[in-house]
Amino acid sequence: MSAFPFSKLVIFGVGLIGGSLARGLRERGAAQGQRGQVIGVGRRAHSVARALELGVIDAAATLDDEAALAAALDGADIVLIAAPVAQTQALLERIAPHLQPHTLITDAGSTKSDVIAAARAALGERIGQFVPGHPIAGRESSGVEAALPDLYVGRNVVLCPLPENTPEAVERIAAMWRATGAVIGQMSAAQHDRVFASVSHLPHVLSFALVDQILDTPDAELKFSFAAGGFRDFTRIAASSPEMWRDVCLANRTALLAELDAYTEVLAKLRAAIDAGDGAALETVFARSRAAREAWQERGGKKLAQATPEADGAK
Amino acid sequence: MSAFPFSKLVIFGVGLIGGSLARGLRERGAAQGQRGQVIGVGRRAHSVARALELGVIDAAATLDDEAALAAALDGADIVLIAAPVAQTQALLERIAPHLQPHTLITDAGSTKSDVIAAARAALGERIGQFVPGHPIAGRESSGVEAALPDLYVGRNVVLCPLPENTPEAVERIAAMWRATGAVIGQMSAAQHDRVFASVSHLPHVLSFALVDQILDTPDAELKFSFAAGGFRDFTRIAASSPEMWRDVCLANRTALLAELDAYTEVLAKLRAAIDAGDGAALETVFARSRAAREAWQERGGKKLAQATPEADGAK
Structure with missing residues (x-):
């Protein structure tokens, strides 16, 4: 493994989340000198075609082409699943036959316990290759056109490592997200x-x-x-x-x-x-809520877990 | 009554709402040529003193000085109560002894049925002089320092006329708010x-x-x-x-x-x-809500009632 987190990244679902990772890694210079290859995999040819056109990915495959899927996954360092959580298990089942020992898989799902259960079902003994993740970022718009190179700058990415993950595997996924400007947090899936x-x-x-x-x-x-x-x-x-x-x-x-x-x-x-008509009870609740909301805002609101100066560039 | 809606306006509570009315009427030129006098009445000398200092009002009185209160109300065309709704009845009871037949009172309270009950209790047979109102405007900051001359520009002011109000009385209050740039809506207090x-x-x-x-x-x-x-x-x-x-x-x-x-x-x-696990039921509700929220936003969100002239009439 090189110092750079990947030489070949495969993204399932090149929309806002997956596309912003690809653009962030490239345009923030993460791939300078040893630029990694990014392959996009989509259900429909037209969605990956658009990502190709925009230069967000280097090559594309669709799920209905098994040979292209195998080629995409061949030699992959990291696979990101950035599709709706309900599709996680089906996608992992498609990936499993082509999964190589050095490949790590991570995801971007908003929920983690169910994703982990799906991953255990699909990957079995190879579950240690799956590092569950959740980038806390979004925009009102979606799709690869909305992808931004600085979407993750100063944002939290939560990793929920499994007992089966090695510290090196977790660090490799963390390094990839850090290269986009993100800040890494860790907690259990239940938390x-x-x-x-x-x-x-x-x-x-x-x-x-x-x-x-x-x-x-x-x-x-x-x-x-x-x-x-x-x-x-x-x-x-x-x-x-x-x-x-x-x-x-x-x-x-x-x-x-x-x-x-x-x-x-x-x-x-x-x-x-x-x-x-218990005004005192209402005022107690309202005042406590306001104090907490104001303290949250003062500590930086959504940017609380950042603390880094470059976080100021995030929007 | 002159063409201009008042020659003497008395504001009880010169904070964000009352102060912005005073500044709006003046700085938007409503008082050009026949500039109306604005008197501020407060509970505490220092709050009205600040309004005086800032030039928001021409003169001030405090509630603990009965003679000053009488002088303030003498010859008033319009009295605005811009204090917390819970104080409405007590304030109207202080005003009542000095209320002259040509004086109209209105308010800025966020609730109307209770304010009307308070006004009936305090004013009795003179309830026709009270035109209930509610300017739909606010800022995160409060106090006279936060008052803005354009706070009401394009904002809705809802009037809830009483059966005892003459059309002329309602129109006089409406004209005052319109002079700040506001748009007038009418509905019943219950609505x-x-x-x-x-x-x-x-x-x-x-x-x-x-x-x-x-x-x-x-x-x-x-x-x-x-x-x-x-x-x-x-x-x-x-x-x-x-x-x-x-x-x-x-x-x-x-x-x-x-x-x-x-x-x-x-x-x-x-x-x-x-x-x-009824996904279809959830999606139905979420989709219906999103469609309505998006339609609201597209129609101009909070400014909906501005765009159309008929919004000026009863809604």
Whole structure:
């Protein structure tokens, strides 16, 4: 293994996430001198064709061409699965027959326990070659056209190493992400799933639910007409992909239900306080929330785990 | 009455809302040639003193000086109450003894049914002089220092006329707000309270509740550390004033509880779908919400009610 994290990288799903990794590694100079080759694999010829046209990848393969798939994986150092989490197991089953001993696989899925279960089912004894990962980055737009070389600058990438992973394997995946400007965090898969159920998946469900609830009221039009900034911020994530969030909710069902139930209890407590006219109870909750939200913002909000000066360039 | 909506305006509470009205009327040229006088009334000498210093008001009075209060109200065309809604009745009771027949009172409260009840209690037979209003504008900062002359430009001001208001009285208040660049909407107080319970008050409660729920979990710190853009947008309103939102929740209790209960039902439906692994049900709700959110955004989001002239009429 060279000092550079890969000489051949294969990306399954060259959209925003996979495409930004490829562009980030190249355009941030990670591949200077010993530029790695990047192969994109897609379900449809036209999506990888677009990635080729844009110069995001060097070569392309589609899933329906077994020989091209085998050639793509031959000699690969790292394979990234950047497809919807529900496809993970099927993709790993396609990869498994061509998996070489020195190849590492990682992923970019928003949930980890289910991805690990899929990887164990597909890879069996070779599970140590799979290092679960989750880059915490996104944009409102998707697809390879939206890919940015600096998408990961200063952003967190969470790795959830398995007992079967060697420290060297974990470090190799970490080095790849670091080369894009990302900051690496580590936690267990269970912790990861609780954390993101709480700060990402649940807010999405709550935001979708508010818009849905308004739509079923007789004065929905009037409500939307007078909705202002608070509504805009609160429901921004309700414009997210329904398919992706359906999959995330199902993939992270256990952790999400636990957070949702705890949240419903807080709502019930607030409902009781409003009903009883208990202003002191409301103010206590609101003041505690505001203090925590302000402290979070002051510590840098989403950039908390960065701490590096170059993080300022991230957008 | 002159063509200009007032020759003497008295503002109770010269903060962001009251101060921006004063600055907007002046700096947008509304008072050119026949500049109206603006008197600020505050609880504390130092808050009105700051407004005087900044040139936002021409003269000041404090509530503890009955003679100054009487002088302030003498000859007033319009009185605006821009104080927390919970103070409305007490303020109207202080105003009532000095209320002259040609004087109109309006307010800037976020809730209307309770404000109207307070006004009826304080003003009795003179309730026709009170035109309930709600400018839909705000900033993260508060206080007279945050007041802006263009805060209301293109923003909605909702009036909820009473059966006792003459059309001329409603038009005089509407003209004052229009002179700041605002767009006037009209609806009943009950409609108003349902609309804002839904698109403003409920989202605030839901956002405060999420932060509160996270704080009570053992891995709260880890969760905040990895919270990103979705969390940031969803919880922006959890940094709002606890006192103000306590008062709003209590003042609009009936409408808010109805919206909260309907919302809780939607959440229960989504919980059941997640628990049952019913992806189709989740996707249906998420897709419908996204479509509505995107349509709202495309129609101009918070500025929806501006674009069309008919928005000026009753909605």
